[in-house]
Amino acid sequence: MSNIVDPKEGYNLYADNYKKDYRKLESFDKGEFLKLLPDKVGTAVDLGIGDGRVAEDIKRVSQNFFGLDISTNMLHKCIKFHGNISLVNADLDYSIPFKSESIDLAVAYFLFVHIKDAEGFIGEVNRILKEGGMFLFNLIHQKKPPVLKAGKKKFKIKSYYHIPSHIEKYLDYFWFKWERFDVYEDKFWVSKIYRAIKT
Numbered sequence: 001m002s003n004i005v006d007p008k009e010g011y012n013l014y015a016d017n018y019k020k021d022y023r024k025l026e027s028f029d030k031g032e033f034l035k036l037l038p039d040k041v042g043t044a045v046d047l048g049i050g051d052g053r054v055a056e057d058i059k060r061v062s063q064n065f066f067g068l069d070i071s072t073n074m075l076h077k078c079i080k081f082h083g084n085i086s087l088v089n090a091d092l093d094y095s096i097p098f099k100s101e102s103i104d105l106a107v108a109y110f111l112f113v114h115i116k117d118a119e120g121f122i123g124e125v126n127r128i129l130k131e132g133g134m135f136l137f138n139l140i141h142q143k144k145p146p147v148l149k150a151g152k153k154k155f156k157i158k159s160y161y162h163i164p165s166h167i168e169k170y171l172d173y174f175w176f177k178w179e180r181f182d183v184y185e186d187k188f189w190v191s192k193i194y195r196a197i198k199t
């Protein structure tokens, strides 16, 4: 039996082990996702930065970089692995703690699966982005959360399966101009990557 825990508790428990999952995460879409980053931007935010798995890739294309996450243990790992990074501990399901129209690039990589209010979240990203700013994110085809282990504990982290057409409706609602890149394994999609531009 495994408990279902909220993302804050779950990633605090799992932070020591997260790095071991890099290969599995990369197998979804890493090459395809990172290729869609813009060449150079002013301010970028990594929403749900975790332990900073792709922080260096985003830092490389931005003049200012901030990482945000609900889990302090993941943020501690991020500092350990990447040193000098500006980090914010925040629950992004409610609001994103940046001024309106202050951000050029918002990345949410493997985050949507933990966001309950997808429409509210997309509205917040729309608010913080400057006109012409980019929102890059993925949706994965995960209907049930996997069982994770940390020490003797077994648990699942509370997850939400967002139907892509619903997310697309919210992007349209906020007037994003967007493109979708589907990544398949055999006949099934495993990841849908969205590049959305604020108009």
Ligand SMILES: C[S@@+](CC[C@H](N)C(=O)[O-])C[C@H]1O[C@@H](n2cnc3c(N)ncnc32)[C@H](O)[C@@H]1O
Pocket (backbone or CB within 6 Å): 007, 008, 011, 025, 047, 048, 049, 050, 051, 052, 053, 054, 068, 069, 070, 071, 074, 090, 091, 092, 093, 108, 109, 110, 111, 114, 115
């Ligand atoms: C699957 S990990 C992805 C980490 C990183 N983006 C990556 O691609 O490796 C999801 C991250 O989102 C964070 N997270 C989950 N729900 C969140 C929320 N409501 N607000 C902020 N961060 C959240 C978790 O703590 C975790 O670090």
